[in-house]
Amino acid sequence: MDIKTIIISFLISVVTIAQTNWTTVFESSGFIATSDYNQTINYFQRLDEASDYADLFGFGRSPQGRDLNCLLVTKEDKTLIEQRIAEGKKPLERATVLIINGIHSGEIEGKDASMILLREILISKEKEYLLDSINILVVPIFNVDGHERRSKYNRINQNGPEEMGWRTTAQNYNLNRDWMKADSPEMQSMLVLVSTWNPDFIIDTHTTDGADYQYSVTYQVERFANIDPQTGYWLSQKFVPYLEKKVHEKGFLIFPYVSLKNWQAGLDSGITDWASSPRLSTGYFALRNRPSLLVETHMIKPYKERVYATKAVLETTFEFIKSNASELVELNQNADKNSVIEFFHKKIFLPVKFSLSEKFDEVLFRGYEYKKELSEISGKEKIVYTNIPKEIKVKFYREVAAADSIQIPDYYIIPAEWSPLVDRMLFHGIQYFKSDYDTALIVERYRFSNVKYAENSYEGRQRVSFDLEKFEEEVIIPAGSFIVPTNQRTIRIITHLLEPKCEDSFVQWGFMNQIFEQKEYFEEYVMEKIAEEMMNENPELKKEFQKKLAEDESFKNNPYERLNFFYKKSPYWDNNLNLYPVMRYTLKF
Incomplete structure (x- = not known):
């Protein structure tokens, strides 16, 4: 064998090894780093190339010119899917799940968790069974420009990865406040994607701030009057018990999203549930009659733990929906129909604002012992957490009603x-x-x-x-x-x-x-004349003016408002x- 043949064989073997190496940046770094935008999209492109079940497509561009990408993973014929979308039809036996990662791109566990789970579905095929009755849409990074504003110092409260992205976009929009108003080009593209595919279940992955506690991951689902009642029941009574049980069995403590009733007072004040505003993802999808899951890993836990806890949540959700796909699709179809029947035909009032009751349950919460001390720096009482685990009995305010x-x-x-x-x-x-x-x-x-x-x-x-x-x-x-x-x-x-x-x-x-x-104003000398004419022509108006002078001292002592009284009642006033x-x-x- 000549030297040229040896070199070619060596290069082919190197390329083959590289192509079969599906280790992520997260894994190769010892679980402390995350891939940049180009590394991430390259990994998803390789998934596309390696599997007939995967199709990576763009759905928009960021202000800095980066592509917004989504990976479709399905066993279905993609041509038939496109035809079905065009016709607005959906088979009862298959549900579509959308995962949105990096809406706050410093909170990026979902991206790494998705890469590993997709590898197990598409490459090693140990989890390929999940595709039997679900289609998966994965947005690797939503806030792509913020993702590339990488630094070790972007999230002061967060324990890794080594470098992480920024919370907001290049235009300084918080995408998870933009679901309704849709000011950002990224959100406009996302809404078109959502309206086109009309997914049956949505997962939005985050890292939470807030108090310290033992739980690796917390979650939120909508279950109040801001969502179809049957959907709320399905989430709280069927999905949530399964999620908590299975994630715990996979080795991770899980609890509902922790929001303190009084952030300064800490856990002593109790924790609360709420109906999400539609400017947030879960509140928005509730208005779309779709169940969604907010995933919030705990910021202080090691990055490795947070990624694998997120993976456990994603995997568990897929398993549940795979076993309940027909029920979920039918539930969503009924929610769409019921919204029109109740609010259009029957004219039932739609709840649009909500309030939290002062009623509470007491629950055992896995926290840490903490104490309160006077801070020499801030001059007020501070909370000091220890590393000593403690089950704490806390008040849980979770009765939310339409206001x-x-x-x-x-x-x-x-x-x-x-x-x-x-x-x-x-x-x-x-x-x-x-x-x-x-x-x-x-x-x-x-x-x-x-x-x-x-x-x-x-x-x-x-x-x-x-x-x-x-x-x-x-x-x-x-x-x-x-x-x-x-x-x-x-x-x-x-x-x-x-x-x-x-x-x-x-x-x-x-x-x-x-x-x-x-936009139009009067000159006082002009209005004086017109006001006098109006009083002479309308005795009732004169009486009204005199009554206001007698009863309203502020009005009496304000020459402009006295003239404006007549201007507002004149034909010159702008009724628009x-x-x-x-x-x-x-x-x-």
Whole structure:
């Protein structure tokens, strides 16, 4: 054998070894590091190339130009899947599970856990059986730009990996506050992916901050009135007991997500449950009538423990859904139908705000002994944790009830000039049509008062609060207006976006702040003359003015407001000021 043949054989053997080496960066580092973006996507591309069951595809690009990728893992014919998606059909016997990793890209255990689990499904095939009745969609990294803002110092509370990504995107958006308003290009792409595939179950992986305790991983599911009641029951009574039992059997302590009633007081104040806001993933998917699981590993545990605890949760969830795929798909289909039946046809009020009861249960919590000491640095009492395990009896506040609700109209009407709202709604898969001709209708409208802007910007927007008055008015709906029927599966999302009292509505997020801005003003010498004429022509108005002078000292001593009293009642006043342009319409029989 000549030297050339020997070299070629050697190179072929090196390439073969490299191709068969499926060890992740996490594993090869001794479980203390995580792969960068290029290493991660290369691993997923190799999975695609190595298995007929895997298909890596892009679904968007980040502001810094990185591809957003998703891996489809299925035993189904992909052509048939595409045809079925186009037709809006779904087989009862197969469920689709979406895993979203790295929405906060410093919290990246889900990515490494997914890589190992996918290797066991696609390469070693020891877990291939999981694909018998489920399709899997895995987003390796959602916040790809934040993922590459890598540093040892990105999360002060977190124990590894050696370098981790940043919480927010390159544009400084927190993606897990953006599910409803969808300001970021990443979220817009994600919503299109979700609307296209309409997954049956969603897993969102995170690392939690907060108190210290023994549990490797915590979780949250929606089970209150913000989700279809049958779905909530299925999650809390069927899925959760299985999840807790099996994850514990796999060697990891697991507990519901730990939120302290009073963060300064620590566990002494008790822990709470809650109905998630739809700006968060679990709250958003509740509005989509889909069960979801929030995974939160504990920040102080070693990175290795956190990754394998996440893997245990993912694997356990797959096992449960594999055995209950038909039930899950049917549950979701019924939730879609029931939302329309209850809130559109029967006009049952939709709960939109929730409050936590002061009732509690006492539960045993696996924490650590801790004490409270006066801090010389902060000047206040501090909590000092020890390494001594202790079962603590804590108060668990988990009774959440609806605090406000809305009866949903048959249609929302959005004037043509507010088309940006409609464009944003399209990302959520919301359907609409345009009016063909001018139409006179009696509609319900809102007018705002006591409008107050937030002192600081939040997620790139100046939020606004207000009081509301509802009234009826006959209006001409011009041709070209956007008509949004509510008898569609997205009825809950439509309501939360368009009803002003909802905390994730367009108007509260500051999409429409210009409607609160007065654009025309009077000159005082002009208004003096007009006010005098108005009093002379209208004795009742004069009496009203004099009464207000007598009863309101502040008004009496404010020359501008005295003139403004008449301006607001004159034909010159802008009647569109503080008027919500979106209208409600319900057919009357």
